[in-house]
Amino acid sequence: MDDVSFDVHDGQIKAVIGPNGAGKSTLFNVMTAFDRPDAGSVLFDGDEVTGKRPHLIVRSGIARTFQNTQLFEDMTARENVMAGAHAVTKAGFFASALRLPWTVQEERDVAEEAARLLRLVGLGEWTNTPAADMPHGLRRLLEIARALAARPRVLLLDEPAAGLNMAETVALAEALYRIRDEGTTIVVVEHDMGLVMEVSDEIVVLDRGRKIAEGPPRLIQKDPVVIAAYLGEEEADEL
Amino acid sequence: MGAVELLQFALAGLKNGAIYALVALGFTLVYAATGAINFAQGEFYMLGGMLSVWAYAGLGLPLPLAGLVGVAMTALVGGVFELLAVRPRKDGDLLAIIIITVGGSMVLSSAARHLFGPLEKALPAFTSTGTVSIFGAVLEIQSLWILGLTTLAVVALWYLYNRTSLGRAMRACAVNRDAARLVGIDPRRIVTVSFMLAAALGALAGLAVTPLTQTAFDVGPSVGIKGFAAAILGGLGNPIAAVAGGIVLGMLESMSIAFISSTYKDAIALVVLLGVLFWRPQGIFGASRREKV
């Protein structure tokens, strides 16, 4: 990863694309402090992200999903999403043990919000199903709902369409529109070009750790530098 | 304290350190193969001593043969334990394997009590009960045996690791099980072999120590903790460092007896364990590692 910088505007869907090994996942891991950059720093809204403990990142307004979904398998869809609200709720061991009135109210609010978020991503029917029992495509949507429960300003999605069939990809795209329309900014790393070209307002192209292009989908599609980078990959694949 | 007395304590530390090193090697082998801590490792040490006593006093075998029988039978027990209790847990879940070895430890020590009774057992010294004098400090001949056998075991293990195809397969599994499987290595077999080797190493330690300190069905856990502290001190997963960790721990214990008191010498291992975990989890000889997402 080499000196990549780009801006994300509020209420946009921004896609990060690039050939394999371009550094897309590393970018996400650095942005959420799961990885530490060798040098340099990540700024979010003028605040330093680098060096923070990873569980604190979500409190500064960045939530994420994982390439390999990291759901809580034994917990129901709603419990997964409620756990996602951890950063924006307060009840600790003692307050919960004593069932202080404010914790009961907080619990009720979180449960309602979780139900709303599940409907938002189209999982209203799966509320009480354990995550382990959900089909692959829906698990990705569940992880998105869980990330949203932290009320992030920016949502980072790491290859949300990987392994989805056509219908599931369409459902994903619709969920992304609804999330954006609620005012949440989305940054998505994705291989599925159809999805990227359709949903993103702007695209950043990485190649071997560098940013080689940035712009709206229409321009990126015609950019000779981008085409060369991808062609290079295809040739390498053929070899 | 005079130089001779200090040397006396240092020699005792070296002897105990060699024992911890063998037990630590056992932890290291199983950890490399499974990623789990084997809580039954101390029981292999116990069985090595108890089974040798049984072969010597019960079967009337000559001592060298009895020792061989003790170590070989313990290795067999290690292998059978792996096959019956660890392998059936196919997902290899670490927490599950650890808990299984905790249960196994309980069963093994209890079985030893059923078979051999609750009393302490002893073996005669391998060659002589005499001592040698080193710059005025006294060392039992049996301690020389302990040091010699440990050295031999370490060399044999080094040879196995670096010069045999089995050793290469074990190292490959430690780095990446899936890749090892692709080149035709069966990781399950490596796990079984690792348990057997770990059991044999623990048994060797238990055998060598029994003429000096006696043994009983319940000696396993405390030796297990020390061996583990030694393995952690070296950096879990690295055999050479585990041996060094054992020696360092033995020395620290000896010096604590020399300068503080012998009552709480067993606490040294716990302090070392917690201290290493807190300040240097990769061990004093390990390079720092970062975890990947």
Next chain:
Amino acid sequence: MVKRPDIRLIAIVAIALVAVFALPMLTSERYLLRVFTFVGVNVIIITGMALLFGYAGQVSLGHAAFYGIGAYASAFAVLTLGWPWVAGVALALVLTAVGGLLLALPSLRLKGHYLAMATLGFGEIMKVVFVEARPVTGGPDGLSGIPYPTLGPLEFDTAGTAYWLVWGVAAVALLLAYNVVRSRAGRAMRALHGSELGATACGIDITGVKVRVFVISAALAGLAGALYAHVVGFVSPSTFSLHVSVLLVAMAVLGGTGSLAGPVIATVILTLIPYSDAVIPGLSRTALETIQEWQEDIYGLTIIAVMLFVPGGIGSLIRRIFPERGDAG
């Protein structure tokens, strides 16, 4: 919550509560009451172990040591220092919580199951301390003549009242734990057990949560010790050995994950094994001795069998009977 309470479940809990608290009125047999008082003491410890193992996925092999610290601390406070029992309990709670914190901070900061080995080491050290620290612990003979628990004018000086006190505390501990497991803190525990990466991404401080759970479980073991010492009137080092720690692990493992009812049932079963004569009338002396002779094998094999064949323990079986309840119980 949207979930409707299950009527069968409420009935079962109500019947269990009535049965537990009615026992001293149904029987006057001291031995039976005494045995079920032990069960209650173990239920208090297992409440903490259930949170630690069944929810947060951590193993402790040193809870007998915390149990012992609690017992000796309150016995010493009352016998030697002349404190009231409640102050002894407070001392037990403080010592075990601080001890738990000092053990947990280094061991739980890292991935991997170092806590199990650290607690095993701690237990072995405390075994030595209980024997060697004679002025406090009475050495190998232990302490005797420990007075019954008192709360102001209330004195729990009969088998029946001691039983009620222990089970009263156990019921409160279980209720508080039940509140925790279906709250935000409970979700955090289950989440980090499910996926540490996912939990971190949700903003859960996984080390912080594990440390808190461990401290709570250590303090509950200390509380149980402070009850045990005064109800029995006598403590000695062998009561707090490694075998007891492994027995507690067996209870937690058999009880299963994500459940409170499961571990309580497992505790009743496993505690009663060496006292089978209390519940099986006419059990012969030799049969009882055989059971006692083999109890450690039973615990060890139980642990292995559960991990191999029913990894979720009794808790998962309960969930199969009441599938509509996703969470605790």
